[in-house]
Amino acid sequence: MRSDRPPSPGALVRVFARPVVVRTAALLAVSVAGSSVAAADGSSDAAIGLGLLLLALPVAVAVVWAGVDGVRTGRRARPATPVVRVWIVTAIATGVVQAVQVPVAAALSGGEPTVAVLVDALFGLAPFVAVTVGVPALVTLAVARTVSIPRDEDRSPR
Numbered sequence: 001m002r003s004d005r006p007p008s009p010g011a012l013v014r015v016f017a018r019p020v021v022v023r024t025a026a027l028l029a030v031s032v033a034g035s036s037v038a039a040a041d042g043s044s045d046a047a048i049g050l051g052l053l054l055l056a057l058p059v060a061v062a063v064v065w066a067g068v069d070g071v072r073t074g075r076r077a078r079p080a081t082p083v084v085r086v087w088i089v090t091a092i093a094t095g096v097v098q099a100v101q102v103p104v105a106a107a108l109s110g111g112e113p114t115v116a117v118l119v120d121a122l123f124g125l126a127p128f129v130a131v132t133v134g135v136p137a138l139v140t141l142a143v144a145r146t147v148s149i150p151r152d153e154d155r156s157p158r
Contacts, residue, residue: 016086023065023090027058027133028097035105058094058129059136062087066137070144077150080141087141091134095126 034054038047069083099121103113 015082016089019086020089020093023062023086024093024097026065027061027090027094028101030057030061031098032101039109055132059133062090062133062137063140066141067144070141070146071148074145074148075150080145083141084138087137088134091130091137092126094133095128095130096122098129099126 031054034057038050038054066087069087070080072078073080073083100118102121102125103118106117107113
């Protein structure tokens with residue numbers, strides 16, 4: 001029997017926390033792996049192409065993952081609102097985590113992490129990353145959901 005009561009805040013956290021953490025961790029892992037490859041390069045040249053690639057990798061992962069989420073929700077005829085919320089929070093969390101990564105990387109490379117570096121990253125890098133990851137993910141989610149064909153319940157195997 002279904003209750004008409006709204007879910008508790010704890011249930012909402014359980015439902016949304018895991019997908020957000022998994023997606024954010026995956027995007028961070030891709031970013032850290034790319035940064036590690038770039039640091040191993042050791043070239044003193046301006047590596048604009050490498051920088052663009054490092055920017056594009058997490059975006060590409062987010063686009064593919066959001067596309068899969070869009071197809072799933074479209075085929076199952078589920079509302080898109082929960083998945084949209086997950087991707088919005090994931091984009092914001094990814095931006096914040098990437099911003100916190102800047103002073104950590106500075107400390108690991110022998111520099112001195114300061115509060116000013118963290119504040120600059122939080123107010124400059126975090127919104128940029130959130131928009132750069134979130135907008136393509138949400139657009140892909142919407143397109144994938146729109147073009148996916150709902151399953152016919154009568155033909156689905158039981």
